[in-house]
Amino acid sequence: MVVGYIKELFSSFQGEGPYAGRRQIFIRFAGCPLSCVYCDTAYARQPEPPYCTIVNKDRSVLQIKNPLDHSSVIELVGELLTPDTHSLCYTGGDPLLNAEFVKEIAREAKYLHYRNFIETSGYSAAAFESIVSEFDIASIDIKLRRHRAVKDEDYELLYYNELNSIRIAVDSGVETIVKVVVMRGTPEEEIEQISKALADLRVIFVLQPVTDINLKPDIDELFTLSEVAGSFLDDVMVLPQVHKCMGVL
Numbered sequence: 001m002v003v004g005y006i007k008e009l010f011s012s013f014q015g016e017g018p019y020a021g022r023r024q025i026f027i028r029f030a031g032c033p034l035s036c037v038y039c040d041t042a043y044a045r046q047p048e049p050p051y052c053t054i055v056n057k058d059r060s061v062l063q064i065k066n067p068l069d070h071s072s073v074i075e076l077v078g079e080l081l082t083p084d085t086h087s088l089c090y091t092g093g094d095p096l097l098n099a100e101f102v103k104e105i106a107r108e109a110k111y112l113h114y115r116n117f118i119e120t121s122g123y124s125a126a127a128f129e130s131i132v133s134e135f136d137i138a139s140i141d142i143k144l145r146r147h148r149a150v151k152d153e154d155y156e157l158l159y160y161n162e163l164n165s166i167r168i169a170v171d172s173g174v175e176t177i178v179k180v181v182v183m184r185g186t187p188e189e190e191i192e193q194i195s196k197a198l199a200d201l202r203v204i205f206v207l208q209p210v211t212d213i214n215l216k217p218d219i220d221e222l223f224t225l226s227e228v229a230g231s232f233l234d235d236v237m238v239l240p241q242v243h244k245c246m247g248v249l
């Protein structure tokens with residue numbers, strides 16, 4: 001039996017991209033090998049937290065001991081189900097760090113007719129490839145060098161893996177969302193380079209202005225970056241994290 005570490009389990013609204021506003025059950029896996037400057041889930045980067053926090057339907061909070069096995073996770077998910085649930089969101093941290101565990105949960109969820117949605121940085125194309133068949137929708141990030149997700153000398157390898165993960169998702173018939181967080185001063189050339197690299201793929205491309213008010217791009221920058229992306233890609237959108245406006249997790 002595969003076991004793994006989950007940081008949080010809760011039901012909420014998706015706050016990013018084209019599925020914003022959809023009710024999901026979030027499975028936040030523990031651990032992430034990256035270190036983005038804008039990270040808002042740094043508390044989930046520890047790979048082996050002793051407890052998983054569960055927010056019940058009545059909003060009461062429960063802590064249960066980690067690690068968990070996949071059947072217990074599916075049982076807990078069932079308890080959070082509401083009539084408006086759109087899908088299960090596998091998030092982090094980065095779920096790829098627990099690929100085998102993720103796959104077991106997602107396979108069982110699929111068998112029970114849940115829709116599976118994964119959010120990942122795509123930092124390991126090999127890990128992503130090993131689980132992609134269980135997913136319906138994938139939201140994959142492309143980190144910019146200025147996000148400092150990895151050391152400068154490791155950036156090209158990260159970028160290569162992200163692009164490969166995106167290609168694997170598209171080739172596997174998974175609905176693919178590509179998200180780039182943009183900060184003030186994001187160079188047009190970088191968005192152009194990424195857009196060109198994705199030009200032959202069917203993806204929804206999301207430019208997400210960073211939430212931190214001190215790093216946020218202004219509206220003229222967003223118009224420009226959106227136009228640059230739209231010169232190469234059919235499906236471009238700009239959207240901030242809307243769950244922050246709603247005051248939910």
Ligand code: SF4
Pocket residue numbers: 032033034035036038039040041042045092093094121149
């Ligand atoms: S990939 Fe996500 S969880 Fe990991 S450091 Fe970046 S923003 Fe934080």
